[in-house]
Amino acid sequence: MRIQLPYLQRMQFNQQVWAIARQIPPGRVFTYGEIAQLLSLPEGIPFDQFIAFRARWVGSAMAACPADVPWQRVINAQGMISQRPGAEEQRRLLEAEGVTFNERGRVDLKKYGWEGPAESAPPRLI
DNA sequence: GTTGTGACATCGC
DNA sequence: CGCGATGCCACAA
Numbered sequence: 579m580r581i582q583l584p585y586l587q588r589m590q591f592n593q594q595v596w597a598i599a600r601q602i603p604p605g606r607v608f609t610y611g612e613i614a615q616l617l618s619l620p621e622g623i624p625f626d627q628f629i630a631f632r633a634r635w636v637g638s639a640m641a642a643c644p645a646d647v648p649w650q651r652v653i654n655a656q657g658m659i660s661q662r663p664g665a666e667e668q669r670r671l672l673e674a675e676g677v678t679f680n681e682r683g684r685v686d687l688k689k690y691g692w693e694g695p696a697e698s699a700p701p702r703l704i
Numbered sequence: 705g706t707t708g709t710g711a712c713a714t715c716g717c
Numbered sequence: 718c719g720c721g722a723t724g725c726c727a728c729a730a
Contacts, residue, residue: 588727610712623726630713631726637711638727652711660711668711 587620594618595639602651605675607690609655610636651675657685 598613614632619625636652637660643649650671659665659672669679677690687693 611714614712627726630724633712634710634724634726635712640711649711654711655713662711665711 587622591617591620591635592639592642595636596643596647599640599643599647599649599652602648604648604651605677605690606692607651607653607657607672607677607685607687608692609653609657609687610634610640611655612692613652653685657687657691658683 594617595613598616599608602608611633614636617632617636619628633655640647640649640652650668653668654660659668669683672685673679677685679685685691689695
């Protein structure tokens with residue numbers, strides 16, 4: 579019986595995602611894909627499958643994140659807030675941290691993302 | 705056991 | 718640059 583195994587790996591994966599998210603400085607945003615690239619390959623998962631779906635799994639992990647995780651700092655690769663209930667609050671929280679949105683609701687990832695200005699670059703994660 | 709759907713990224717038009 | 722299709726996993730109904 580290996581019913582327990584996938585669940586435990588899932589938990590490990592989520593914990594890893596949350597640990598990274600907790601290290602995102604205020605006023606910065608990371609994309610799901612960027613977080614996904616920092617994750618280690620779970621045991622027993624084929625590499626190409628992992629590559630194909632890890633970003634989605636990050637989204638799933640964020641959907642179940644603990645209260646101490648700054649979930650609002652994780653957005654999609656287009657620099658936009660993925661639509662869902664709570665998206666408005668996410669934008670409000672980010673704006674309160676100094677993140678600005680353009681007229682189409684997009685964040686400048688060059689400015690606020692992982693690649694942002696060197697002087698305010700986020701610390702290396704993991 | 706099946707089906708539908710998702711807090712994504714990427715590639716083509 | 719924007720919009721649509723695709724990938725073919727995990728989980729909830």
